[in-house]
Amino acid sequence: MPLRLVLLGPPASGKGTQGRRIAEREGLAYLSTGALLREELENEGPIAEEIRPVLARGGYVADDTMCRIMEPWLASHESAGWVLDGFPRTAAQDDFLGRWLDERGQSVDAAVALEVPQSELLGRIERRVECPQCRWSGQKSETDGGHCPKCGAVAGPRADDGRENFLRRFDEFALHALPVIERYARREKLIRCDATDDIGTVADRLARYIDSLSSHGQEA
Ligand SMILES: Nc1ncnc2c1ncn2[C@@H]1O[C@H](COP(=O)(O)OP(=O)(O)O)[C@@H](O)[C@H]1O
16 A cells, blocks of 8 residues: 655644655655645746735635645545645645545555754744755755755745744644644554754654554554
């Protein structure tokens, strides 16, 4: 059975960095909804006007819109394993995902909650850059003199990574996404992972959790 994972955690907790590593290691597809939305903005796609003010103020995009975006992606990855970074972020999105998978006899195998104190997150946000070409994202210190380590394009700060925007996103996380984390805890599908250490240490920790998932069902 392909592995289906969701990554949960506050802004800058490392969902993108760790999500890509997990996907690469396990041979899974990876989707960042945040990157998808930023691409939509840059390409002036059909929902660009709707989402522009929402992203600018650090709010969450409407559930209906998010589910409409997710449906074709899920459909085109129906028989694949995947790592979702940024979805579901609300109870309604979690209901949608659960229904969609259930109709196909599938389910989320585990949710990984990356835990980092808020004081550390703010520092990470201030140092974060993203590549406009391949959407690699990481700390400025990981770039090659400002160039993306993956494709070489010039990486720069995200427009939504100011302090005020971060604080609003953090509030949205506490209000909407924490209850989703609690849902997975009640379903006994939650892996809580201390994500304060360096990238390699957190990646090794996650790899151990995921290995034990694959070999013992959900008993990680
Ligand atoms: N599932 C979602 N539901 C609502 N809004 C979303 C969702 N995924 C992404 N977004 C929007 O995209 C923004 C950026 O997301 P992301 O790149 O994951 O950054 P972060 O996790 O640092 O907030 C969010 O602040 C929100 O406005």
